[in-house]
Amino acid sequence: MKAAVYLGGPQNIAVQDIPVPKTGKGEALLKIGACNICGVDLRTYKHGDAKIQPPRVLGHELSGTVVELEHGEAGVKVGDRIIMYVVIPCGTCVYCKKGRANLCETRSTMAYQHDGAFAEYMRVPKQALDNRQLIRIPEHISFEEAALSEPLGCVLNAHGRLNIGIKDTVVVIGAGPIGLLHGVVSKIEGANHVCLMDVSQKRLELAEQFGFHSYVPVSEQGNHIKTAQTLNDGLGPDVVIVACAAAQAQVDALEMAGKMARIEFFGGLPKSNPYANLNTNLIHYRELVLTGSFSSKIDDFTAALRLIVSGTLPSSKIITHRVALKDFLEAFEHIQSGRAIKVSIQPE
């Protein structure tokens, strides 16, 4: 079968012919329907990822059909169209017991410790089936739309702590797919005003179709901070979400936040320099609440699917490009051109 394989180090992903994975007792085989490109995949392509042992098939925003199943209690059957919650928790550590599988001490993840879904077929480990991590999807939902449950689940995990409601003015910094999902979810939650910011005018224009209340370019002179402070009758935003991997955006988020604002650092910074020069006095004097989030819990993942199935999420606007698996590397060209929002890889 064809698969996009990470071979270690920067710029080192290749489409190769590899054997269809063999499944053992308690495992399943999926025929991949679609696997969408994540920002993490682009980062791995550009810089490599020391956490991934090559060779490794990448791809974790996946959907497909169960074609082999040697497990009696997985909650799905052969022929079912499914999505998969890709974090495989141990189920017994203190975080798992608190329902926080994303923070599990010994979790493994598809496309990290197990081969992922930029391939025609993918093996599902027994532990994931024991945990019932394959979730059936309705017939009317396309594979590519269903696969949005993964990034959307991560966004919902963050929103679980932000408590956005009808009185809130929300600023999202970063107009990539994750930033757009944060903006859309804030609107669904009833936010009074959603303002989207980005350094790229092209990306802001692409985002206009989502109907946010305002679009503000990020400038080196800091005009976007002044603009944010005029929102909410001059009180500044109630919520600021940093949906990009830039230390300056984290600094700006604190500067623009209104008193008692909630601030979410959604993305991590590069591991080579994860420090930001934050004015922590702002946290003190304005009584800011600063939080982060990582990955998702399975209930976020299933909630995300419900938003897609009900049509609440405008999923067809988010997936802008489709690329055949054999042309995998073209996906990164689309993303880097600034014209794509989400690119879906399709095996056939």
Ligand SMILES: [Zn+2]
């Ligand atoms: Zn992802």
Ligand SMILES: [Zn+2]
């Ligand atoms: Zn655990």
